[in-house]
Amino acid sequence: xxxxxxxxxxxxxxAFGRQxxxxxxxxxxxxxxxxxxxxxxxxxxxxxxxxxxxNQGVIEHIEPRSTLYLRSAAYRQxxxxxxxxxxxxxxxxxxxxxxxxxxxxxxxxEEQRMKSLLVLNKSDLPATVSARxxxxxxxxxxxxxxxxxxxxxxxxxxxxxHGETTVLVGQSGMGKSTLINGLVPDAEASTRExxxxxxxxxxxxxxxxxxxxxxxxxxxxxxxxxxxxLHHLSRGEMEYGFVEFRPFLGKCRxxxxxxxxxxxxxxxxxxxAGLVAARRFELMRxxxxxxxx
Ligand code: GDP
Ligand code: ZN
Numbered sequence: 001x002x003x004x005x006x007x008x009x010x011x012x013x014x015a016f017g018r019q020x021x022x023x024x025x026x027x028x029x030x031x032x033x034x035x036x037x038x039x040x041x042x043x044x045x046x047x048x049x050x051x052x053x054x055n056q057g058v059i060e061h062i063e064p065r066s067t068l069y070l071r072s073a074a075y076r077q078x079x080x081x082x083x084x085x086x087x088x089x090x091x092x093x094x095x096x097x098x099x100x101x102x103x104x105x106x107x108x109x110e111e112q113r114m115k116s117l118l119v120l121n122k123s124d125l126p127a128t129v130s131a132r133x134x135x136x137x138x139x140x141x142x143x144x145x146x147x148x149x150x151x152x153x154x155x156x157x158x159x160x161x162h163g164e165t166t167v168l169v170g171q172s173g174m175g176k177s178t179l180i181n182g183l184v185p186d187a188e189a190s191t192r193e194x195x196x197x198x199x200x201x202x203x204x205x206x207x208x209x210x211x212x213x214x215x216x217x218x219x220x221x222x223x224x225x226x227x228x229x230l231h232h233l234s235r236g237e238m239e240y241g242f243v244e245f246r247p248f249l250g251k252c253r254x255x256x257x258x259x260x261x262x263x264x265x266x267x268x269x270x271x272x273a274g275l276v277a278a279r280r281f282e283l284m285r286x287x288x289x290x291x292x293x
Contacts, residue, residue: 014209032057042079043208067112072231086115090170093127104228107241121175137277141244154182172224
């Protein structure tokens, strides 16, 4: 009987379906699979694993997570990133972006007590004026909006990324890849390193991967998101994700107020008094209606 190998520790730096690239604390890369069919691992997870060959291993244990960013539909959920401190939502004037998707991304982050930052990219485009206006309700709610032109200069983002583990999210075409190449000097080299490690086309669907920005800052990139289901959240958790609504939550006359036609609704009163943006109120109602069928 073979003696079990000592467990090693590391961080999941890339997820490819059911396989995970783990960088050990000794700075070795190993392709690992989780023990057991059900266990789900996310990019950013700290794990203990057993080596099974020179560059392969089995994940035996996932360390407790400080946060877990995920999206969900009725019968499935997709883990995006573990242990992240904030999300950065990349948008641009062109192609057009969805305000509902932005709200969904933020609601998912707020439930995990992660901050949300909006990155308005392609600020060199004239249409940025109207994109900025569409983001005004998010800025008014308290979310930071940073404007950049990733093609030219990403440095305005560095102070807000420093010391954080940031999940980069956004619809495709917004300039996320351009941004990563601008922020991470060796991004392409590290992509080549991963491809060389995997050395075949079998793992091409990358779900998420980590870049080190500096000693204290990580970026977790995940492929373009066109939808972000919040099936795992209750109505109250979705309302809570609209941060400027919080002073009014729980103040309606009826505990189970749907903020629709009920008398004494504190949120409707806040909207009518101009204390919360009508647009945000409408987006909240639309998201809850879509998720709580
Ligand atoms: P991704 O799908 O989010 O990764 O987007 P890409 O990084 O591939 O960028 C999509 C397109 O937008 C490409 O043609 C980029 O050259 C362009 N793009 C990215 N950043 C900027 C920018 O700051 N200004 C302009 N004008 N175009 C940009
Ligand atoms: Zn109400």
